[in-house]
Amino acid sequence: MNQTLRETLLEEALLLFQTKGIVNLPLEQIMTTLDISPTTFREMFRDKEDLALQIMHYDIARQKREHTELFARVPDPVGRILSLLELGIRDLRKVKSPDYFSDLIQHYPAAWAVGMQHLDDYSYPQIHGLLNDGVVQKFLRGDINITLVSKIIIEQLNMVLNEQVFPPSRYDVAEVFRSVYLYYIRGLCTDEGIKAASAYFARM
Template sequence: MEVRERILKTAEELFMKFGIRSVTMDEIASELGISKKTIYMHFEDKDAIVHEVATFRMSCEQDISEQIWKEAENPIHEVVKEIEMLKTHVAALNPVVIYDLKKYYPKTWAVFQQHKQTIFLDITRRNLQEGVKQGLYRPEINIEVLSRLRMEEIDFAFDQSVFPNNVFNQFEIHQTFIDHFLRGVLTPKGLTVYEQYINTDNN
């Protein structure tokens, strides 16, 4: 693996474990077994590392979501598979990362918000539209309002003032939000399909 890729991979692992602000360039260098000078040969500063780690992660998440959409049997199955993906990803994420990104890295936070309000908004909107077409979601739902509501739930789930990390499990928060959201749009037919997936996963 090239040095630049190793730096990004190690930095991401440290950020996810300890938060962004608490990880220093010295610690990244020490973890890699290289000098800090070597890191500065590839990145201008820590902000540059944070930005590239975040944008790469967003791109990966988008690719995974698109793959799930292609493989899913229907819009409900797509959501169920997204929950399965979240279980792995959220388990490795320290919620402090979101707080640090928002407070100390406004440039990268702005990119994240733009990505969420465009790419992931489109993914959610498409899911709702397809669900209505297939008779799985109620035809009278306001797709534009609900798509944006779902986007805001993502940030809300990471709000430490509401869901402190020492009290709440991050995956359970996200899972509860998605379950609540989905049950609010399902038709009786959709509810039957959803519960079949849930029962299959639990057995």
């Protein structure tokens, strides 16, 4: 895919924020790292807050493209759920700064709100549909409350990112994410589902 200059800058800025955090990163350093002039920056972004907001929109679009490609490759619902989990772990491992998520939550509420809305409008229906398919195909237990379990899966992400529960100085967020979701999803599986997803469980 040919990227526009804006997309390239957003991708590089996302990596920069994930590595260095956001709040303590001077705008001058951002422009220097992105190798753009103040004039070019101002043409594309009003300020650092607008940059963070555009990054969130860009990253959500990237995730949706990856999910479309993933679903074209992986036919069964449990495999899709676990593949989404793998992508989530991979993305969280890119975050090297312990301040990245707290910076977003506390200081860039507009960007964080977009992310939370994405969970409600996109992730929840996606998970709900996959759980329903899993139950119908007997990969997942037939007695699960799909609506409630979908909500639990979404809310578990808020728990994983809650610094009061899992301080980043003590816990690796990607490992917390893996531990929370892997064992929970495994517990939802029937014996048939576990067999079908054995390769995923083995490598995660």
